[in-house]
Amino acid sequence: MSAIVVENISKSFGKTKALDNISFNVKRGELFGLIGPDGAGKTTLFRLLTTLYTPDSGRASVDGFDIVNQYRSIRERVGYMPGQFSLYQDLTVEENLNFFAALFDSNLKNSYDLIAPIYRQIEPFKNRKAGKLSGGMKQKLALSCALIHHPSILFLDEPTTGVDAVSRNEFWDMLSDLKNRGITILVSTPYMDEASRCNRIALCNEGRIMRIDTPDNIVATFDSALYAIKADNMYQLLLSARNQPGITNCYPFGETHHLVVDNNFDIDSFKTAHADIKGFDIMPMRPTIEDMFIKLMRQ
Amino acid sequence: MRQLYILIQKEFIQIFRNPLLPKLIIIFPIMVMLVMPWVTTMDVRNVGVTIIDEDCSSLSRHIISDIRAAEYFSLNDNVKTHNEALTLLEDCKVDAIVLIPRHFERDLLSQDPQKLDISANAVNATKGMLGSQYLILTIGSTLSNYNNHLTAAKTSDLIVIQNRFNPTLNYRHLMIPALMIMLLILICGFLSAINIVSEKENGTIEQINVTPIGKVTFILAKLIPFWFIGLFVVSIAMIVAWAVYDLSPTGSLGSIYLATILFILGFSGFGVSVANLSDNIQQTMFVMFFFIIIFVLLSGLLTPISSMPEWAQNFTTILPPRYYIDIMRAVYLKGSTIADLWPNFVALGVFVIVFNALAAFTYKKQS
Incomplete structure (x- = not known):
């Protein structure tokens, strides 16, 4: 049985279609990533699956329970970490944990084993108010709180947004640990480089899912040749490269421009x-998820 | 029940950790009780009077000394001519001018007596009207005393006035029981509404909504602390009223607390409804201010309902504060019992049901 089943879900706010006929499955024990820019509908999808919204059409189930009719059972067994820090800033770290544990008829001791790898890093600050924590610590506290009642499924909405690169890496290590403990994780992120840490990813844009597969398979379906080019004047290079024959697309990518080419491309004449x-300078490049994403967006 | 306890515990931690709230809860009722009764008075005092005495008789000296002796007036002696006095009236330096005409005493008992002239500044209608009424009463009694020298009948003794329930006509005694409602409106309605909506604004409600906590439990946990704080605040106010103004309820404390509890329950339900329907603190504040103005001006707190136009009187029947103020004044001053005031208690009970049903109906965990 799949942990999460989404079938033809749509949700609109006024005239804005936040989700447009979305379907996907998440297997039990899978680390599933929703990858997409802001406004792709990721948060709306999270709110639907955590029973905060009801869909306009379609159906979905979480851990076998329908999100509309059996929402109470879902609330018992999912952990949710919203994109915005939403713990009580005027309660201490320990008070927040005890409070959320108590709401689920549990306590810190019962869950200590599960959250220990994460909680131990913020335990020295357990008497500090949550509002006074740094961004990375807030994120660890929020994850601890989401785990405190032994959820079978974790929903993490952009957990690494606004967190430094080192902490982001650490955070993904923690998620891998949790996955190994058998917890199903649905995580969203706007950072394409994080996609490779997921078992499977869904590339979403403007309320639609463009492709679902493992990160490797998604990259493998990139069927064009790809080059990276650079020069001292990058903007001039971008303009002139786009005017050459055989170029499908050319876009800035970090320190270089990525050049997607078709069969008419001749590297020597370029x-x-x-x-x-x-x-x-020009060199061949292995495509990344982001290249695939940009390619899919153009189709 | 355990969840409710946990939630209430959290609320109290947050309230006492707030830098402002605990101080406010103590200071607010004391300030309202110490300051408001003095400033919300309709007693007219310190009416500035100037007297132009063109008669210079023994009667006119009597009138002047009686006005000087009366506690309502402050006399301005330094004016010689009527024109000078009128200038002072224009500049708001005095509120009323008394002009005692020439030969006032001589012609008093003649066929065609001179007329004593009072001009009052009526920009503030109440002060102008009451000021000149006080002057008429004071001068009238001087004149009747003077007449008593000449005639046998003592006209002033024919009327006896007895001020029931508030023998000294003390306006503060009317205001104090009613002012307690201001505390309840602000603490139980305003604060609880802001408390709920701030969870929305901080996003914390999203985390709560994905827990199995029922909506009734959540709202109750928000309100119960404010119910207790409301009762606490009213108790402080009653102690201040007793200690400072020597005013204690003539009727039973039980009926005061029953009315207070009903009002708190109803009004906090109203606060929750407003919070449910608004997305942020700004909206809540605005809507609550709007209603508080209506409640304060139309509930009989400051002006008697019986002197409002009929449509306004009809409108006040749907305002809960009206019934609470009625009960508080009647129990405090007249010693009325629940049996006397049962329609008011029933009305408050109806508001409890209506507003809390509205609160439960408007609270959504899903959208």
Whole structure:
């Protein structure tokens, strides 16, 4: 049985279609990522699955329970970490944990084993008010609170937004640990580089899912050749590269521009055309999730 | 029940950890009781009077000394001419001018007596009217005393006035029981509404909504602390009223507390409904202010309902504060019992049901 089943779900707010006929399954014990930019409908989907919203059409179940009719059972067994820090800022770390544990008829001691790897890092600050924690610590506290009642499914809405690169890495390590303990995790992120840490990902944009597969398979379906180009004047390079024959797309990508080409592309004539541009260089590139995402968005 | 206890415990931790709230809960009732009864008075005092005495008779000196002796007036002696006095009236330096005409005493008992002239500044209608009424009473008694020298009949002794329930006509005694409602409106309605909506604004309600906590439990946990704080605050106010103004309820404390509990239950339900329907603190504040103005002006707190136009009187029947103020004044001053005031208690009970049903109906965990 799948942990999460979503079938043809749609949800609109006024004229805005936040989710447009979405379907996917998350297997038990899977770390499933929703990858997409802001406004893709990720948060709406989380709110639907955590029973805060009801869908306009379609149906969905979480841990075998229908999100509309059996929402009470779902609330007993899911952990939710909203995108915005939503614990009580004027309660201490320990008070927040005890409070949320008590709401589920549990206590900190019962859940200590599960949350220990995460909680131990903030335990020295347990008497500090949650509002006074740093961003990374807040995130660890929020994850601890979401885990306090031994949920079978975790919903994490952009947990790494606004967190530094080191903490983000640590956070994904924690998620892998939790996954190994058998907890199903649905996580969303706007960072494409985090996608490779998931078992499977769904690329979403504007309320639709463009593709669902493992990160490797998604990259493997990128069927064009890809180059990275750079020069001293990057903007000039971008303009001139786009005018060359055989170019499907050229876009800024970190320190370089990525160049997606078709069969008409001839690397030698491209090099000749840019020979007089200062610092020009071109090298073949392995496609990333982001390249795939940009490609899918253009279709 | 355990969940309710946990939630209430959390509320109390948050309230006492708030830098402002605990102080407010103590200071607020004391301030309202110490300051408001003095400033919300309709007694007119310190009416500035100037007297132009063109008669200079023994009668006119009597009138002047009686006005000087009366506690309502402050006399301005330094004016010689009527024109000078009128200028002072225009500049709001005095509130009323008494002009005693020439030969006032001489012609008093003649066929065609001179007329004594009072001009009052009526910009503040109450002060103008009451000021000139006080002057008429004071001068009238001087004149009748003067007449008694000449005639045998003592006209002033024919009327006896007895002020029942508030023998000294003390306006503060009317205001104090009613002012307690201000405390309840602000603490049980306003604060609890802001408390709930701030959970929305901080996003904490989202975390609560995905827990198995029922909506009734959540709302109750929000309100119960404010119910207790409301009762506490009214008790402080009653102690201050007793200690400072020597005013204690003539009727039973039981009926006061029953009315207070009913009002708190109803009004906090109203606060929750407002909070449910607003998305942020700004909206809540605005809506609550709007209703508080209506409640304060139309509930008979400041002006008697019986002197409002009929449509306004009809409108006040749907305002809960009206019934509470009625009960408080009647129990405090007249010693009325629940049996006397049962329609008011029933009305408060109806509001409890209506507002709390509205609160339960408008609270949504899902959308």
